[in-house]
Structures are given as structure tokens and as C-alpha cells.
Amino acid sequence: MTQPISVVIADDEELARRLITEYLRPYQDIDIIAECETGTEAMDAIIQRCPDLIFLDIQMPEMTGLEVLEMTGRHNGVIFTTAYDQFAMKAFDLHAIDYLLKPFSQQRFDEALNKARKLLQQSGASSEAAIKQLLAENTEKNQHLMIRDRHQVHVVPIATIDYIKAEDDYILIHAAGKSWMKTQSLTDVEAQLNPAQFVRIHRSYLMPLHALKAIERLSKDSIVALLNNGEKLPVSRSGYERLKEHLH
């Protein structure tokens, strides 16, 4: 007997959750470990209990399903459900991400579940790339990043970001005189942001072009970027090449 698949159901309507529970009943190997009513609850459940599979409604109070994924960094084992969200539906179709349109039949539900189950078994093939692309589009549309600070969620508009710095296993987002900590890799946040707007100027620094004031060459091998807020950031040689491409 293989290990049961742990499942989290996130939907703010009780009846919608009960429907999924009912559709899951025939499956003996499925274990529903949590039901969530809000985006925040879903986020906590994903972080604390690491379910194998999440049924995630897009339209939820406090945080949308896409924002939950952005906050948790979760990129696979997700089945989206939605009643009607033109933006999300278009994006799902574009990236071939499976989703359930409410109301859905047991048959359609089984299909989605089996597809997800297969993906879980083949560890290599995951929906990671597609979901990352989807989140990048969502960020581009909303023009903000979401950051969790203990139990509060902060929204940082992209236009206010001065730079993002990589620390050990987290990043520091410097925006409008404050700095925000987020558990995410610099490469991940770089993929999420518009590449025409943000330049990786250094292994540990990601800078938006709108924050740049000037580039100074201190010596032959040392270049710094002077920001509008007066701070100076180191620019690596390859970072300088990338920066030049953007400025020409």
C-alpha cells in the first residue's frame, strides 16, 4: 500500500467544499487534511502541512488563489477551481494548466485528479514552469508584490521598489525607505518580475531601471550603480553587460 495523498481544499463557500469532498469519497488513498475558507488560511495550511495536492479557488477573500501561490512559493500539485475569471482562464489555457470550471461533473473532476496524480508520481515532470509563468503574468497585471510579515500581508507596489538583495535563504525588498523580508530566491523573484524593467546587476542584487540615477566607474574593475535614493550598489562585470543592453 502506497502512502495516502494529502489534500487541502480551499474555497470560501461551504457547499463548494462539500462537493469536492463528495467527489473525493470514492478514492481510498486520498486524505483530506484541511479545508480553508480564506486565502490566508490556505496559505497557512500550505506552509505548515505541505499537502501533496491543493484544490484552490481563484476568487477567495483576503487573498486570491494566485496570490496564495505567490506567497507560499508553491508551484506544483495544484488544481485550480473557478466560477468565472476571464484573466485566469485565458492564462490557464495559454500555459496548458488544468483547471475546473464550476459547476463541474464527477467525470471531469476525476480526469483532473488523475492528471494531477500522474504528475505527482513522475517527480520530474511538474507544472512548475507553467505556474511560474502564470504568476509572472499576474504580477505584471497587478503591479505589486505580496509580502507576509508574521500574520499580516503587505502589498508593495512595483513602482516603489528601489532594489532587491539576496541574503542567505531569503531576499530583502527595499522599497520606499523600508525593507521587507521574503522567503524566496532572487532567481525566483527575478522570473516573476518584468525582465524589461528589472536587471540583475550583481549575483546578489536585482535593480529596477526606474531606480537608477547614474553608473559610476570607481576603478577599472569596480563599478557601482547610484540610485535615486542616494544608495550605491555594486555592479558585477556581467551585470554591467546586462545593464548596458537595457540602456541602449
Next chain:
Amino acid sequence: MHPLLSDFRRLLWHITVWLVVGLFTAKILALTNFSHFSYACFFAVPVSLFFGFLTSSAYYVCASFRIQKYTFFIIKLVFIASSLISAILALCVAHGWNLFLSNVTDTASPINITPQLDFALFASCLVLYLLALLTYDVVIAFEDMQAAEKREANARLLARDAELQVLRSQIDPHFLFNSLNSISALTAIDANAAREMTIALADFFRKTLTLSEQEKITLDQELCLCDDFLAVEKIRFGKKLHSKVEVDEPTKSASIPPMILQPLLENAIKHGIRTIRQGGCITIKIVRNGDWLHIRVTNPVNTDTPPVPGSGLGLQNLRARFQALYSDQARVEWRCTEQEFVVELTLPWESNTP
């Protein structure tokens, strides 16, 4: 604004015309042996220009004495009086200028202004000023017509937007698909409840279709529609959603535009009740106060989450719809306090039943 001052080219034309009139007068004076042409030019051109600017004052006379506001008799009187005054003024200036010129230039032959010349000048000034009055009247009538056309086009545009808005609120896709999903869930849990919800949903859509076609409906009809809507939403949201309706019985006969209350409830659920974990109660209070009908919808809000951008668009649309229907006679106001969101509608009391 004065039509001559608002357009530089028009002003240039005006000056040119009066320059020509001045030269023309000078030529007549020379031909009739009143003076040399050169002196006549010095005399007639400035006087003509002065009179030209005097005639532009006719615009203000026309603008303040509109045919819509005063009787024809008064307007006739004002027109004749103002023409007389300006003709006399022009004559005085002509005399003064002639005197001044003859002193300054030391010329041997100033114009001898005979009574005949006086009369000719006076009469032509009078006629010209009257002509100016009539011209400006035509200009103003034309401007009015253009403004009215523009207003009408705007009103038509708003009416079409309102229609679209009504159409959109009829079929909120979220509401429809989520309700169907709830019914789908209920069929296995509670078949009777599923049937009830289907009927409530059908009633709601049927009422929206028939009511939104009409220009005005009674408040009672709108409240019935809201009951169906709330019945469906209460099944979806369960214990989270409560409502309290406080309506004075006599106000139910009030005649109102369709679909003004239901969108408010929809907003109250979407942006209020739904975002609160433990839910809350929507309060609807409707009273008549003399010639006015007041409708107030209050719902609790979640203080932790910032308001969703883009909300308030529905309220802006409602405001525009009221503006098109009642001009300044109706109001849509909303405010958000710490705990609650309040929308207040004030519209003129109308009723088909006495």
C-alpha cells in the same frame, strides 16, 4: 465668453470691417466736400473703430435679455434704448474728436458738422447698432443650439451606459456559476434545498428580465427581487449572511428606476460580508421624508484587508444613471468607516398610487 474675444481671427475680421467702414465714411465726406480725404480719414477711421467696439457691447445686451426670459415688449424697449444711447455716445465722440483734431493739427479746414451731417451720422449709428443686436441674437441662438445638441448627445451616451450596466448586473457570471455549483453540491446533501435554490434562482432571473425593461417600477417589486437574490446568496454563504430590512409600509408604493437596490446588495456581499470570516448582517433602511425617498444600505467590512481597487465603479455608474434620470434632483453617496460601509440614495418621491 464674448465670441470676438474667444477667437483671435474673428477679432481681426471685426477690426478690418470697421476700418473699411471708416475709410468708406471718409471717402463720402471727401466726395460731399466736407473735408479733404486725408483729414477725413483722420477723423472717420478712429471714430469708426470706436463705434465698432461699442457695437460689440451688443452681445452682452443680447445675452442678458434673452427672448426666453423676458417679454418681446421689454426686449424691444431695451434694444431701442441701447441703440439710442450708443448712437448718442458715438455722436459725442465724433464731435469731441473733431474738436481735438482741429486744435492739435492746426488745420485750416476742420469738418464743419452741420445738422444734416449730425442726423446722417446719428441715423446710421442707430441702424448699425440695431443690426449688431440682431446679429448677436442670431449668434447666441446658434450657440444655444450647439450646446443643446451636445447635452443631448451626452444624455444619450449615459442612457446607453446605464442600459449596459443593467444588462451586466442581470447576468453576473460569478453569481450564476457559483449558484449552480451550490445546487450541484446540494443535490446529494439535501435534494429539497437544491430544488428551493433552483426556484429562487429562476425567480430572480425572471424578475430581472421583466423589471429591467421597464423605466420605473415600484419599490415593492424591487424588494421582492432583492428577496430572491438574498435567498440564493443565503444558501451559498450559509450562516455568514444575515439581512435586516426596515421599510415603512407606505413607501413600498414609491416608483423608482429598476435595479438600483439589488446591485448595492451584491456589492455589500462581494466587498463586505464575503471578506469577513464570521460574516455579518446587511441592513436596508428605507424611509420617506416629505418629497424625498431615502434608501440606506449598511454592511460591515473587514478592516484587515485593504479595499479592492476598482470597487466603487458600480456606484459611479449608479450616480451617472441618477444624473441622467433626475439631473441634480437625486444623490448617491457612500462612506467607509472603521467597521462599516454605508451607501445612501436620495431620490425625489414619486408614486403612481395617491
